Amino acid sequence: xxxxxxxxxxxxxxxxxxxxxxxxxxxxxxxxxxxxxxxxxxxxxxxxxxxxxxxxxxxxxxxxxxxxxxxxxxxxxxxxxxxxxxxxxxxxxxxxxxxxxxxxxxxxxxxxxxxxxxxxxxxxxxxxxxxxxxxxxxxxxxxxxxxxxxxxxxxxxxxxxxxxxxxxxxxxxxxxx
Amino acid sequence: xxxxxxxxxxxxxxxxxxxxxxxxxxxxxxxxxxxxxxxxxxxxxxxxxxxxxxxxxxxxxxxxxxxxxxxxxxxxxxxxxxxxxxxxxxxxxxxxxxxxxxxxxxxxxxxxxxxxxxxxxxxxxxxx
Numbered sequence: 270x271x272x273x274x275x276x277x278x279x280x281x282x283x284x285x286x287x288x289x290x291x292x293x294x295x296x297x298x299x300x301x302x303x304x305x306x307x308x309x310x311x312x313x314x315x316x317x318x319x320x321x322x323x324x325x326x327x328x329x330x331x332x333x334x335x336x337x338x339x340x341x342x343x344x345x346x347x348x349x350x351x352x353x354x355x356x357x358x359x360x361x362x363x364x365x366x367x368x369x370x371x372x373x374x375x376x377x378x379x380x381x382x383x384x385x386x387x388x389x390x391x392x393x394x395x396x397x398x399x400x401x402x403x404x405x406x407x408x409x410x411x412x413x414x415x416x417x418x419x420x421x422x423x424x425x426x427x428x429x430x431x432x433x434x435x436x437x438x439x440x441x442x443x444x445x446x
Numbered sequence: 447x448x449x450x451x452x453x454x455x456x457x458x459x460x461x462x463x464x465x466x467x468x469x470x471x472x473x474x475x476x477x478x479x480x481x482x483x484x485x486x487x488x489x490x491x492x493x494x495x496x497x498x499x500x501x502x503x504x505x506x507x508x509x510x511x512x513x514x515x516x517x518x519x520x521x522x523x524x525x526x527x528x529x530x531x532x533x534x535x536x537x538x539x540x541x542x543x544x545x546x547x548x549x550x551x552x553x554x555x556x557x558x559x560x561x562x563x564x565x566x567x568x569x570x571x572x573x574x
Contacts (some may be wrong), residue, residue, distance in 0.1 A: 279454065279457050280453065282451070282457055283456055283457065283460070285451060286460045288451075303467050304464055304466075304467045305463070306463075307462070307463035307464075307466040307467060308459055308460060308462075308463035309461050310463075310500055311466075311500050312459055313500075314500040314501065314502065315455060317461060319451075319452075319455075320547060322451075326562045331512075332574045336511060352451050363496065364500070364501070364529075365529065365530065365532055365535065366458060366532065366535045366539070367455075367483050369538065369539065369542045370461050372542065372543075373509060373542060389551070390530070390546045390555070393529045393530040393555075394525075394526060394530060397473055398497070399480060399501050402502060402505050403505055405505075405511060406505040406506060406508065406509040407505065407508060407512070407521075410570060410574060411518060411522070411566070411570060414522075414524070414566045414569045414570055415522055415526070415562065415566050418561075418565045418566055418569070419526065419558075419562050422558045422561060422562060423558075424492065425558075426531055426551070426554045426555065429554060430547065430550060430554070433550055434546070434547055434550075437546065437558065439543075439544065439546075439547055440544070441542055441543055442455060442541065442542055442543075443450060443542075443543045443545075444450060444451070444538065444541045445450040445541075
């Protein structure tokens, strides 16, 4: 029973939410409706970035050989490797958790710890599609200042994470366990 | 891969939408709108870390905060923690990177967000 619960934990959670939402609509429970409305907004965001995410992961997985990744963004890659992961991250879309599967794929192919975390940093706040929206709402000065200040800090965090995790059996998993 | 990614993502979305109900944009507006002092700053960092608001909703909120008189430093801190620090997504992040790395990344990014906020505020409020 315990094993069953653990294995299907997330499915049960999804099903419980679905049932609760249906009940909320049947009985007119407003918080339930608002939460479903919020869910809808987040869901639209997810649906809009998922196809691209799978395309990127799929293309890399199938077409980019491990030696290439290792050479360009692996242990020995240096500043050019940093530039490459930042560029890759900037071309994507979606919230940070959308970058985890890509990080796993990059790790599997030999990217360095430093570059994995620089990738996550750049992904979280330097994505070009998002920068466009940000300029629209916040103006070019704010957006420029924020990105130019953020970038060196992300790169610094990448180096710190690598120093911290280097001899501590760090690995990226596929997220299913 | 599709199943491995989609189901955890959907679970996160449910958490996110419940949280957005508990801390709606109107509350964020009230908390950050005028308080631009040290307290407003701390609230911005903490609220931004806890919540996870879809990008296309967070930008209108941020623009609204500025028009209500919040400082650029507070808004930049809020947006940066919103994007980079994820308490809700921490369980998922641990599954991918392990407990040690996930916590270290979030802690480092939390402090980086405060530095980013201060510097952006300095650049926009003082220099320009």
